[in-house]
Amino acid sequence: MLAMALSAFSQDYVKLMSYNVRNTKGMDGIRNLQRVANVIINEAPDVVAVQELDSMTTRSNQQYVLGELAERTQMHATYAPAISFQGGKYGIGILSKETPLNIRTYPLPGREEARMLLVAEFENYFFACTHLSLTEEDRLASLDIIKSSVVKSNKPYFLAGDLNDQPDSNFIQALQQDFQVLTHIKKPTFPAPEPTETIDYIAAWKHGSNDFANLSAQVLEEPVASDHRPLSVQLRMALNPSELFRTKPYLQNPVNNGMTLVWETTIPAYSWVEYGTDTLNLKQKRLIIDGQAEFNESIHKIRLEDLISGQTYYYRVCSQEILQYKAYSKKFGHIAKSEFYSFTMPDAETDSFTAVIFNDLHQRPNVFQALLKQVEKVDYDFVVFNGDCIDDPANHDQATRFIKLLTEGVHGDRTPTLFIRGNHEIRNAYSIGLRKHFDYVGGKTYGAFNWGDTRIVMLDCGEDKTDDHKEYSGLNDFTQLRHEQVGFLQEELQSKAFKKADKRILIHHIPLYGCDNLCWNLWEPLLRKAPFHVSINAHTHRFAYHPKGSLKNNYPVVIGGGNKVENATVMILEKKKDELRIKVLDATGKVLLDIVE
Numbered sequence: 001m002l003a004m005a006l007s008a009f010s011q012d013y014v015k016l017m018s019y020n021v022r023n024t025k026g027m028d029g030i031r032n033l034q035r036v037a038n039v040i041i042n043e044a045p046d047v048v049a050v051q052e053l054d055s056m057t058t059r060s061n062q063q064y065v066l067g068e069l070a071e072r073t074q075m076h077a078t079y080a081p082a083i084s085f086q087g088g089k090y091g092i093g094i095l096s097k098e099t100p101l102n103i104r105t106y107p108l109p110g111r112e113e114a115r116m117l118l119v120a121e122f123e124n125y126f127f128a129c130t131h132l133s134l135t136e137e138d139r140l141a142s143l144d145i146i147k148s149s150v151v152k153s154n155k156p157y158f159l160a161g162d163l164n165d166q167p168d169s170n171f172i173q174a175l176q177q178d179f180q181v182l183t184h185i186k187k188p189t190f191p192a193p194e195p196t197e198t199i200d201y202i203a204a205w206k207h208g209s210n211d212f213a214n215l216s217a218q219v220l221e222e223p224v225a226s227d228h229r230p231l232s233v234q235l236r237m238a239l240n241p242s243e244l245f246r247t248k249p250y251l252q253n254p255v256n257n258g259m260t261l262v263w264e265t266t267i268p269a270y271s272w273v274e275y276g277t278d279t280l281n282l283k284q285k286r287l288i289i290d291g292q293a294e295f296n297e298s299i300h301k302i303r304l305e306d307l308i309s310g311q312t313y314y315y316r317v318c319s320q321e322i323l324q325y326k327a328y329s330k331k332f333g334h335i336a337k338s339e340f341y342s343f344t345m346p347d348a349e350t351d352s353f354t355a356v357i358f359n360d361l362h363q364r365p366n367v368f369q370a371l372l373k374q375v376e377k378v379d380y381d382f383v384v385f386n387g388d389c390i391d392d393p394a395n396h397d398q399a400t401r402f403i404k405l406l407t408e409g410v411h412g413d414r415t416p417t418l419f420i421r422g423n424h425e426i427r428n429a430y431s432i433g434l435r436k437h438f439d440y441v442g443g444k445t446y447g448a449f450n451w452g453d454t455r456i457v458m459l460d461c462g463e464d465k466t467d468d469h470k471e472y473s474g475l476n477d478f479t480q481l482r483h484e485q486v487g488f489l490q491e492e493l494q495s496k497a498f499k500k501a502d503k504r505i506l507i508h509h510i511p512l513y514g515c516d517n518l519c520w521n522l523w524e525p526l527l528r529k530a531p532f533h534v535s536i537n538a539h540t541h542r543f544a545y546h547p548k549g550s551l552k553n554n555y556p557v558v559i560g561g562g563n564k565v566e567n568a569t570v571m572i573l574e575k576k577k578d579e580l581r582i583k584v585l586d587a588t589g590k591v592l593l594d595i596v597e
Contacts, residue, residue, distance in 0.1 A: 013237070014125070014237050017048040018049040018129075018162075020050075020200060031060075039220070047098075047122070049160035051130075053090070054085070058088075062087075069095060078100055080092050082115055092116055106119070106145050106146075108132065110132075116130065117129075117145065124156075126150075128159045130161040136165070136171060140171055143171065150208065156210065156237075157204065163200070176203075182204055182214050183201055183202045200228055215324065216234045244265050245338065248407070248408055252417065258303055260303040263338075268296045269297075273317055285302055285303075300317070309347055310349075314341070315340065318337045320333065321334060349453070354380045355451075356410070357536055359538030360560065367568045375572065384420065387421055390403065390424075394428050400437070421434075426462065454505065458508065459506070461508055462476075462481050465518075478518075502578065509538050511535075512535070512553075513552075514540075514557060534558060535553070536558055539559075541563060543561040579597075582595050
């Protein structure tokens with residue numbers, strides 16, 4: 001459910017509590033600090049408004065009652081005495097997990113005894129505690145003081161305490177003009193054994209920041225520890241817009257006059273893209289699935305279509321937190337909008353491009369950064385990650401961290417990236433989840449597309465061991481995937497797009513030539529006469545170059561290096577008119593290969 005979605009930010013959910021503890025004297029006439037503390041511990045609130053507290057009085061044996069409760073609950077104590085009493089003080093207090101940033105107190109009228117308002121400021125909200133007079137005139141006079149305590153701020157303001165009045169009273173009706181009561185007004189709180197009166201409340205200021213959703217409210221079933229029952233509300237707090245984006249957008253699937261934008265948010269959100277040929281006249285695109293806008297995902301994948309070949313587009317991604325999603329009501333948080341980025345659509349008629357290819361990075365940032373330095377001055381049009389880059393992904397966070405490093409490293413917000421699976425992308429618990437992060441050409445992990453007059457064919461070799469290998473536990477069927485690609489290759493090699501292409505490039509992770517490959521018997525009969533100009537491969541962790549015919553191969557085979565700085569490589573494909581240049585560099589910039597096809 002959306003309300004229970006995990007967030008990277010601890011302030012996403014806040015529980016507020018209010019409890020008139022009667023100085024910890026229960027309905028059995030026994031003062032029991034631990035019993036009251038246990039009620040608070042079991043509810044696990046972030047902050048508690050506590051009323052009827054002694055400090056150093058005779059009847060409390062000179063104990064600082066709030067301090068004792070704080071020690072037992074492991075919370076911070078903030079005390080506000082209202083009157084002097086029996087050699088000490090009597091008043092109200094706040095228990096909080098966080099130390100307040102600021103504290104303010106306001107004396108309130110009370111003809112039977114003076115009253116107090118205590119306001120604590122926390123990072124994301126203000127929380128006020130009070131215990132109002134038994135006299136209606138005093139309560140109404142207190143309301144103006146309470147309202148004056150509200151600071152103009154972008155933080156919500158919550159009021160909690162024993163207000164000593166019923167929901168249908170003049171005072172509560174007046175209160176509700178400016179405060180939204182968050183607790184159940186029809187669930188009585190006093191007296192604790194069999195409550196008949198609702199006099200304890202938690203409310204929120206209506207006119208300021210309302211960036212939260214009330215997920216639940218309850219009066220706790222506690223009939224003995226005090227003469228009041230405690231009450232609590234569970235809130236979901238809106239994130240600041242600056243906290244909403246987890247990654248920059250990165251471009252995917254740059255084919256058929258379309259471009260897919262992928263980005264992540266820290267929480268599930270409703271998202272869209274604003275784009276155009278300038279930043280002033282923008283269209284809006286969102287993802288609609290079966291008539292509904294997607295709203296409950298943290299990975300956002302929106303495809304822009306009907307784009308013009310060779311045209312530059314400007315765009316920004318937008319995400320909005322949905323705090324609460326109910327059948328007939330929705331509560332939204334802030335909108336976060338990225339800066340403007342741009343990309344240029346591939347020119348369908350171009351005879352020139354530059355591509356950069358990485359492989360076998362195995363989630364090693366130092367290897368990637370070393371190779372990235374060798375191409376930082378290269379003006380490339382797209383990037384290929386040819387397998388075993390996102391090594392053995394165990395979970396979403398692990399995958400996201402390295403995908404973010406890769407896509408931001410190659411300026412994926414303006415440069416399309418293509419991810420080809422290696423055998424290590426197929427391993428570990430989150431391997432199947434990688435599909436969420438990419439928009440594969442043709443919707444499959446293999447496919448073909450044109451960049452101008454060049455045809456690029458990508459294959460997926462699957463694992464490097466047979467499906468019955470004990471480590472796979474019967475969960476793999478790459479045999480079927482390899483057979484499926486036989487049909488794909490047969491159609492592709494006969495297609496008009498393939499035959500008309502000026503240059504043809506084959507890319508797959510495990511080499512067909514110069515390495516054991518379970519695809520050999522299926523694919524080699526089709527590829528032995530296929531007119532590719534080069535095959536780009538990886539997997540062996542050793543750079544190799546096999547000229548055409550050296551291994552009975554019908555095209556040159558270039559195999560990228562390994563996963564350590566000392567043997568890693570990066571490839572540059574440069575197409576200029578009729579010339580296709582393949583250059584291989586190591587992590588020091590040394591040229592290992594420079595050929596023209």
